[in-house]
Amino acid sequence: MPIRSEWTLAREGWTLDTTTRLLKATAFNPLFTVPLILAAKYTSRGSQLAFQNETLFRALRSLAALSVLGSISGWLDDKVVNNWKSDEWDWKKEVVVVTGGADGIGKSIVLLLAEKGIKVAVLDVQKLTYEAPPSVHYFQCDLASKDAITSAASSIRTTLGDPTVLINNAGCARGKTVLDASEQDIRLTFNVNTLAHYFLAQQFLPSMIAQNHGMLVTVASLAAYLPVPKMVDYAASKAASLAFHEGISAELATHYKADKVRTIVMCQGYTRTPLFEGFKGSALYPETVAEEIVKAVLKGRSAHLMLPENHWGVVPKIRSWPLWMQYGLRKGLKNLMEGWHGRQVAQPSEAQGEKGVEESGVLVEEH
Template sequence: MGAKIREIPAQLPRNFDRPDEPWHHYLTIDLIAKVFDYTILHPWVSWIVVICLRSQLTPYEATEMRVAFVWAILMTLRSMFGLINDKLAYGTPREVDLSEEVIVITGGVEGLGALIAEVYGMRNANVAVLDTKKVDLEEAEEKGIVYYECDVGDAKQVEEVAKEIVEDLGAPTILINNAGIVHVKSLLNSTAEEVEQTFRTNTLSHFNTIRSFLPYMITEGRGTIVTVSSVLGHLGAANLSFYTASKAALLAMHSSLRAELSQHPTGQDIKTILVTPGQMSTKMFNGVKTPSNFLAPIIAPVDVAKEIISLVEKGESGDVTVPLYSKYIQFLGILPLGMQVLVRRWCGVDRAMVDAGLVKGEKTKPAEKL
């Protein structure tokens, strides 16, 4: 008899939890952009068009041949510019072998963090999850994940857990800072304790984990640090003042971290990934609607997880900006103030929490974890 195969529990997406949507609901600008990237904007496809025209004996002087040539050259230059830009911005990718990596994920019991942790757990990687929520030992063994009960907003707790992880799994080389909470309240309704709790979990936790785990990465001469922020860090929003402020702080922190690692003598092979997703279909903002499903679709956490995992395993630095609008949202800041007011009114970012029924005077929604 061969060795017994370990059964891994898997919960498939339950489509019946979502209402049936018409076909055009799934037609978004993100889908169109992806199709274009793999077709008319792809250099190989552009040159295939030129080859096809020549196979039909189309003269070089013909208008369609000239247009195809110019387009293929432009798409090639565009692709080369992208490669050079990424090289200058992020450097050379590092080699990633999951069998030799130790992955630490904060806030990995639910939501986006849980998805990433379970994917790596199923692949027999060394995964440590830091969360305040307890997980049954049997469930942890089934998922192939080691859970540590830890408040990542407490520096001393993180330092102690870091020693345990090194002892149990080895030196951490991949850190995914995902923990986050939200209080849906107006600034006037907030309390000092709620503001402090939000910043401890959403912002200070990143400083605590980086201080604790980065020295091991520097010693190993390799590593990856993932910072999960939010598109709201660029925008701000009514009734989310301290949540958006805590996420905005991460944008500056991550830029400073990149700059410091670029100057460190052994920091070249420590990669950094900044994640600024739009609205995800998690319970954190359940019921909140975007102004346009075509321009600003609500994204599934699995789509964000795939982008993060892809960059981590390629050993690259980079930015995860999904859906498409989150990549260009910073351009809103260069518009005249009057235009910014009109755009905010149209998109409803400052009414979203009220319209979703999450803000009701003094009765506010309790904090929820990612």
């Protein structure tokens, strides 16, 4: 399953993202618009056409200005989030940890990395749903348990050495209202979706900081920006994981002076994994999400990713809307979870009474 070309039609078909990418490659691409402006100003034929089509030329100048400003903004984004520093990555030597890598988005991430011969450690409570490639090593781990995380991390270091990339992908959803959710439901959701990120970072970040080389990837969700009925705990845990990403990015550069340790966050919409079966809404394929994550990882650069990409223009800005619009939107999404019947996977910590759930447990992949 090689990474698809940027010019290949998305698995989801022709979407708004397809149109947006096409416009970025043409009308809002300074390598396309600026030469046209220069030709219109400095060639006789171009000047003649510009004079004959004044309105069109003014529109072209506006597009050129917007495309240049957009490119400068994108350049600044990349430089600032990477602390104006470059780093070298040798993917024959790097070790990647992927939580929730037995199935769903995590499975696709693991297989894409394995295709390049990269050593991968999968942390998951369920067994792999595929035959592990030679470079993939499975470590069973209940991510709702700090003790289990500590034990699995020790096994990884003994087997593969210190990981240089940590991809926090595993997630949990219970699909209940606030009053229907038990204490165990709520604790389990936050244990897997949020607290596991902290405990795994405490295990693997020290060696990355010591080398000033490494990467921390947080798979959050669009729900981090937009909570809806019957997934309040899930949305709150994802908002917390987004804040974790934003905060640890600043700490690494300022407190630990590890300005080459990269941080990536992915905020994706509803994805066709067993966790969110029955969710009403347009869906991404897990392979689509995994590809964007892996492409960012292989670049070795910090990034803030969002799928669908066009949601950048809307979802993060919702909190700046008038309150009547915000509240109206959230209440209007009340039916999204009505048919939800996402798969649950029991956790060992349940049987041990360690902050588990009383019925069926968590899942292994997400969104």
